[in-house]
Amino acid sequence: MPELPEVETTRRAIAPELINQTIEAINIYQPKLRWPISPQLANCCPLEVHEVTRRAKYLQIHTQLGTLIIHLGMSGHLRILPQNTSLQKHDHIDFILKGNTLIRYTDPRRFGAVLWTQQELSEHSLFQKLGPEPLTRAFNAIYLFTLVQNKSQPIKHCIMEQKAVVGVGNIYANEALFRAKIRPDRNANTLNLEECKLLVTAIKNVLRKAIEKGGTTLKDFRSPLNQQGYFQLDLDVYNREGKPCTLCSKPIERIKIQQRSSFYCSTCQQ
């Protein structure tokens, strides 16, 4: 489900519920996520939340004792619910707030993670190898052009790896490459500076627009307030195999790149 726009949409929805509030209890129903949930997690309450931030696709809930780190994996989501809401299949964790609210973590495939750390986040292993945030000046054409020089892999994989840049997943990688008019299977080191500039701009624009629209709801993405996203209405190539290109009407093609479905227009993208 979640790439950067969906994670950011989630962050914006839960932040007002959490900031300056207290998590009074954490109920764990299923500890087997990507990494087993530490038993310590249930024992650290009450937690006073100071701030809710995002780095790449990770949510960071900062408290007086440490930080909760949440990753939604492929199918995870958070919801804001009244405390009497009954549990359903795949509900794994409840964060019980003071008052009548809880925040519930649900994740059918359990590729996501909920971690507790008292480390400085800059020293945490999860954040060591991440590239720059896409919506900052650190992610720019010269940076990407320099990095791409010794990359012998498809450019689509390069921008999805969370090393050249973070937050880009399969939907937005396809969409950004279409907007930049670059084929997803181009070897990264064949991009010239101008193409890097177009790609950087396309990534920034597509992510900004998707955040504005509350993310992409293909199937089941909902914000914690149960609102769907609307960026799927703006998709040019993702999941549009055989449908006409929005620019030239030629049918969109689908290929596999590093095991992931990749969609492009063979006329508009070079």
Next chain:
DNA sequence: AATAACACCTGTGTGC
């Protein structure tokens, strides 16, 4: 060291 494939897990859709 860089790159590609695999693994984790459940649900859904398709074709026989």
Next chain:
DNA sequence: TGCACACAGGTGTTAT
């Protein structure tokens, strides 16, 4: 209906 298989918004680990 049932079954087998492909596929799904991610990423750490293992193999090449």
